[in-house]
Amino acid sequence: MPDTRFDVLAIGNAIVDIIARCDDSFITAHGLDKGHMHLIDAQRSASLYADVGPAVETSGGSAGNTIAGVASLGGRGAYFGKVADDALGKIFRHDITSLGVTFPSLPAVDAPTATSIILVTPDGERTMNTFLGACVLLDEADVIPEIVQAARITYMEGYLFDRPAAKRAFRLAATLAHAAGRKVALTLSDGFCVDRHRTEFLDLIRGSVDIVFANTAEITSLYQTADFEAACAQIAKDAPLSAVTRGAAGSVIIRGSERVTVSAEPIDGIVDATGAGDLYASGFLYGHARGASLAACGRLASIAAAEVISHIGPRPERKLDDLIAAKGLSVK
């Protein structure tokens, strides 16, 4: 096995978030499905932007948020994702590299950096509207074998399955990781995304994925059942290890017949749910890469998720390693 230079390699759609608050009536009036990610084109993105109120811009992207959280916890991270060499692309690159994350992906030409207009309703729920831009250019050429081989866990977004080239990159990375004796993790990303790719996700989970992340909507969509327990029983058979998040009800970690129930970290109220699942994955992956128990992985995951939903924006504002140290936790 090559040197382990990275705890986690994350691969995903590299996106700059445009975060705006709105009322529920705005979501309805624009025909959006609250809580979901919508893929939109440049024209629709411009038209939606013209309608929303003042916004804040921040680096985002599901796997990008996750690797930022891993770095904030003190983990060694790498990231593959495609941005342009434009103003937003430079912001994305700065933010991720300034955390110490290795980001070798070359800039795209002829397509702008992806944006997601994230609408945050008064209940803290977020509804995403993503224009993929340069992300559509991520392909197998962006998968650098030495980095995959040097990472304990390669973590990928289900969102990658929305584009054939990215899907091929996903499969190549999974193959390389396993050939090097490494682990592969997948997040199901979004209930609609699961709907679009159910068969392929099931095939992947049954053969090529070691760790699955999902929330209630995603796992029940995957197994087409309204019964959460039945869905958990299914994933216990299909995946060696999975973590299913349930919002304020915490999460459950499933490994064969073993179940670890994890409480959500108490907070005063959700300001913005953006990044909750992404940061849950940060804490879990960092703990798992460092050999922590499943219960400890779950606790780290919950703390990281609680930090990110207590403010606007999908990445930690506080250093997560300070936060876990303040709670008396430690991971080597």
Place this chain on the structure above:
Amino acid sequence: MPDTRFDVLAIGNAIVDIIARCDDSFITAHGLDKGHMHLIDAQRSASLYADVGPAVETSGGSAGNTIAGVASLGGRGAYFGKVADDALGKIFRHDITSLGVTFPSLPAVDAPTATSIILVTPDGERTMNTFLGACVLLDEADVIPEIVQAARITYMEGYLFDRPAAKRAFRLAATLAHAAGRKVALTLSDGFCVDRHRTEFLDLIRGSVDIVFANTAEITSLYQTADFEAACAQIAKDAPLSAVTRGAAGSVIIRGSERVTVSAEPIDGIVDATGAGDLYASGFLYGHARGASLAACGRLASIAAAEVISHIGPRPERKLDDLIAAKGLSVK
């Protein structure tokens, strides 16, 4: 007098903020004066950006923040300021116009939109590093007489005095406003800024300004005294009306021999002081434009300031009119 279409017209440096957290050691190592605004060139800005951690981007600029606050309170606002037609300029324009603020200034060419790298230390204090870019192109041609004449109060930043063309624009706007029977307000902006322009500020205050905003550092710098009370006694003679902020100690409003002492609105802790003075001015100006008492103006000012320092970023996250309604206050 022409129709009163606007409560407030604000004129200032139009800036996109790049907000990053750092430790005090970073401030020291980079030779910065904590709590102050530094003017830097493009090269220094790039070099500082390369050194800072992950950031969040948001529209800023002192007077821009103030007019955003006025709009959030339900006031009718206009703004003159210079951005380029680049990605950050489009963000600035979107954010201010989406609040309903009239922003007629034409885009600059040949200079990028201004940025300020704002470093927030753990105590919530902010240290600003501003590359003026397109702001240096604001001049008298940007002062649209019909808008000045239609605004109850024209509010301007002391920062404008750092450039001769902007200073001329300031003087033209003040002359037009007074000729139309309107009021002129000035914020002293920054202790260093006062140092650079003390004589001119004193001349202005003694002849051309109706309302002065300052904090402790600025007013004591203006009168070159360490004695806050002595400085207040001086401004009482020099300006018809002034509001002096003292951080957690609240503020004092001075009109001739009249003094109104205002408490700071209680908050759990300062997350980011950026925008505190700007939003104080929002509340005060909105109240004053609508004929509220000085005590009511001070209360509105304190509530607006408290909202903005309780989160990252220089503009309100919550609708300020909802916030004041929830506190049982109302302004016509």
